[in-house]
Amino acid sequence: xxxxxxxxxxxxxxxxxxxxxxxxxxxxxxxxxxxxxxxxxxxxxxxxxxxxxxxxxxxxxxxxxxxxxxxxxxxxxxxxxxxxxxxxxxxxxxxxxxxxxxxxxxxxxxxxxxxxxxxxxxxxxxxxxxxxxxxxxxxxxxxxxxxxxxxxxxxx
Numbered sequence: 357x358x359x360x361x362x363x364x365x366x367x368x369x370x371x372x373x374x375x376x377x378x379x380x381x382x383x384x385x386x387x388x389x390x391x392x393x394x395x396x397x398x399x400x401x402x403x404x405x406x407x408x409x410x411x412x413x414x415x416x417x418x419x420x421x422x423x424x425x426x427x428x429x430x431x432x433x434x435x436x437x438x439x440x441x442x443x444x445x446x447x448x449x450x451x452x453x454x455x456x457x458x459x460x461x462x463x464x465x466x467x468x469x470x471x472x473x474x475x476x477x478x479x480x481x482x483x484x485x486x487x488x489x490x491x492x493x494x495x496x497x498x499x500x501x502x503x504x505x506x507x508x509x510x511x512x
Contacts, residue, residue, distance in 0.1 A: 361387050362403075364398035405459075437459050454489045
């Protein structure tokens, strides 16, 4: 699987550890930066990582920052991205099984490295359940198409 990575300075060390882990698991990694712990602005690195997934250049994205919140917000600005912020293995599993998340956000200040690696392994190997969840994901995709328009009519 080809994985896009993006982070700011707060997540730099975590990104480097995740990159090593992914390579050891024989994934292809596209690193969108940052490339040091020097202060920087996360949208500059998160948006291109998410865009690579939306364009089909990468299969999934892992984005990081201090809390992971801003990174989630930026990734979700890209049409076609369903980025979930996760703090547990179960959250990572459910983001795939129920939401077909194609991006995950991790807070380097809130999630220990070993837990982050376990979450990523779960997230990368969990399939989308489909079923009733497919209808909901389709509605999210529809919102991508009309994100500047009123919400679609609600069915009973």
